[in-house]
Amino acid sequence: MQTDRATSAPLTPTVVFENLQAFQRTAALKAAIELDVFRAVGQGPGDVASIARHTHASERGIRILCDYLVVIELLQKVDGRYQHTPSSAAFLDPSSPNCLASIAGFLSNPALREPYEHLTDIVRSGRTALPGEGSVEPENPIWVLFAQSMAPMMAPLAGPLGRVVLDGRGGPMKVLDIAAGHGLFGIEVAKQNAQAHVTGLDWAPVLRVAVENARKAGVQDRYEMLPGSAFGVDFGGPYDAVLLTNFLHHFDAETCVALLNKVRASLKPGGCAATLEFVPNEDRVSPPMPAAFSMTMLVTTPAGDAYTFRELADMYTRAGFTNITAHPVPMSPHTIVTGRA
Amino acid sequence: MQTDRATSAPLTPTVVFENLQAFQRTAALKAAIELDVFRAVGQGPGDVASIARHTHASERGIRILCDYLVVIELLQKVDGRYQHTPSSAAFLDPSSPNCLASIAGFLSNPALREPYEHLTDIVRSGRTALPGEGSVEPENPIWVLFAQSMAPMMAPLAGPLGRVVLDGRGGPMKVLDIAAGHGLFGIEVAKQNAQAHVTGLDWAPVLRVAVENARKAGVQDRYEMLPGSAFGVDFGGPYDAVLLTNFLHHFDAETCVALLNKVRASLKPGGCAATLEFVPNEDRVSPPMPAAFSMTMLVTTPAGDAYTFRELADMYTRAGFTNITAHPVPMSPHTIVTGRA
Helix, strand or coil, X not given: CCCCCCCCCCCCCHHHHHHHCCHHHHHHHHHHHHCCHHHHHHHCCCCHHHHHHHHCCXXXXXXXXXXXXXXXXXXEEECCEEEECHHHHHHCCCCCCCCCHHHHHHHCCHHHHHHHHHHHHHHHHCCCCCCCCHHXXXXXXXHXXXXXXXXXXXXXXXXXXXXXXXXXCCCCEEEEEECCCCCHHHHHHHHHCCCEEEEEEECHHHHHHHHHHHHHCCCHHHEEEEECCCCCCCCCCCXXXXXXXXXXXXXXXXXXXXXXXXXXXXXXXXXXXXXXXXXXXXXXXXXXXXXXXXXXXHHHCCCCCCCCHHHHHHHHHHCCCEEEEEEECCCCCEEEEEEEC | CCCCCCCCCCCCCHHHHHHHCCHHHHHHHHHHHHHCHHHHHHHCCCCHHHHHHHHCCCHHHHHHHHHHHHHCCCCEEECCEEECCHHHHHHCCCCCCCCCHHHHHHHCCHHHHHHHHHHHHHHHHCCCCCCCCHHHCCCCCHHHHHHHHCHHHHHHHHHHHHHHHHCCCCCCEEEEEECCCCCHHHHHHHHHCCCEEEEEEECHHHHHHXXXXXXXXXXXXXXXXXXXXXXXXXXXXXXXXXXXXXXXHHCCHHHHHHHHHHHHHHEEEEEEEEEEEECCCXXXXXXXXHHHHHHHHHHHCXXXXXXXXXXXXXXXXXXXXXXXXXXXXXXXXXXXXXXXX
C-alpha cells in the first residue's frame, strides 16, 4: 500500500497502522481459501450474491472479505464485481494448475504462528522459544504438514533443480535426497533421467509422503527410503549427486559445514551437491522474500538463518567443495547453489 | 512489497506468500516497540551492537528484527547501519512529539487479534463471533484500553475537528461528546473556546480516562461526566454541538438513524452534529485504510461497517439534519461529517 518513499508525499501514520493490523491479511487470505472464494471468483459472474451462494456464506461477510482482498491486491473490483488479478488466477484459483493455496495450511498454521506471540522474548534471547531444537527437533510433526502442504510451492522449482543437477547427463546414477520432505526434488531427477536411482532421507512419517508422491510419478521402483536424521544415519553411497534442499537455513554455520563435509564424503569425485535456499543479497534486506525469511529462522530455530551466497560459498569451501555456483531460479525467490566434490 | 500491477513483470507467488505471512509484520512491529528499538535507532549510531545494548537484547535477534523492519519499510539500512525512515522518525520514535507507538497496545492486542482465528465462520454467518454485541457489548473493557492507547492517533484529529465544529464561534456554548473515550475531541473544543462547557458521555470506567485528560489540559472545571450508554441515558441539553466520533461504524444503518434522531432532538435549532469516521470511497475498496476498516467491523460487531459518505448523508437526512458536509482531515485517513439540526 502507501509508503513514504515518495518524499514529496505528506507523512501519514498509515504505514504504522497497516503493519500493526497486517495480521488481518493472513486471516483474510486463509479464510478466502477455506471458503473457496477464489474458485467462485474464477467461475464468475463475481457479484456478492453469487459468491455468497457458491461459498455458503453471508453476503455481508463476502462483500467485506472480497473488498478487503481488493485492498491487499489479491482481487480486483470492476463495476462492482470481483475478478481475479493475474496472481490470484494463477496461484489461488483451484482450477489453475499452478494453484498453491494448500501452502496456507502450513504457512498460516496456528501452531506456526503461535511462537510469534513471544517475539519480544525471542529477540532478547536470540533463539527460538520453542522447546529443544525448535522446528528441527527430531520427529517434529510439522514436517509431515510441510511435506503435504508445501509441495505446490516447491513443484515449480523441481524442474530447474533437476536440470542443474543433471546438466544433460543420462545413464545410471545414484542420487541422495536429504530432508526429502514431499520428495519432489529427487523424484524430478528420476523423471528427467530414467536410469537414476534416488534415495530419500527424512524422518519416517515424512518419507511416507515422499513415497506416495514417487508412486504417483511412476518412479517408485527407483525410489528408496533411508529413514532417520541427516546427522545420524550413514548416507551410504557413493552418490553422483546429493540434494540438500530447504535444510541448511535451520542450522548455524559450523553445523552446516559439518553436514556438508559428510555430504562430500558420500559423493563420488566430481559429484554434485545442490542446495536450494532463500539467498538474500549481501545487504540482507533484499529481495524482500529471501531477506524476510531470516525472521522465520529466528523464531523457529536456535541458530539458523537465511544465508547470503558469500556465507554459503564459505561453508562449501570449508567442507572441501569446489566450483561453487549460484543458480537463481527464474520467477521464484529461491536460489540453487551447487558445488563439486 | 512486490505486486503484479506492472503487467510486464513475470508472475511470482510472492504476493500469496507475503500475505500468508503478514502476521509476522504485526509481531515484528510490536516487538520493536516493546524493546524500544526505535528510540535506539534514533539515538544512533545504528549498528547492531549498540541497538542490542540499548534494548538489552541479543545481537542475532536485533540484526534479524531490524533487517525485517527494513524489508517492511519501517527502517532504512545504510552502510550496514539502521536509520529512521521519515515515518518511523515521526510516528515510532518515542522522542517524537507525534509518536503513536502506544496504539500497538490496542491494535495488536491479543484479545483483539484472537477473533480473527474464526474469520471463516464469521464470513459464513456475517457477524462477529464474539458474545453478545461484540465490541459494543456494554462495559466491554477494551474501550478503557482504547481510551488509554489510541489517544496519540486521535490527537492530531482533535484540532481540525474543533475548528470544523466551532467554525470561528466564541462565547458560551454547550457541547456533548458522545462515546468520549479519551475525551480529546471535547477537550479540544474547550481549549479552542474558553467559554465552552463540555459533557463527556461514555461508560464510567472509560470516562475516568477522559476526566484525567481534561485535568491535564486544564479544562476540568468546564468538563462534566455523563456516565452510561449513548442509547440509554438522557442526553440533557439543548446543546450547541454534539460530537459523535468513531461510533456510528459499530451499528447498522437503522440504529445509526435512531441515534442521530436522538442527537438532533438534543441540539438547539441550527446546532451542529459532527461525526468522525473512516469513510471509504463509493467503490468501498479505496483509500486502503478506510476501506480495510470494514474488516474490523465484520469481525467485532453484529452489523457495523465503514460507511461511505453517501450512506452517512442518507442517515443524517433520515434523522432530520440538513447541510450535510464531508470534511476530509488532511494527512489522515479520517473524515469529519457534519450536519445542522
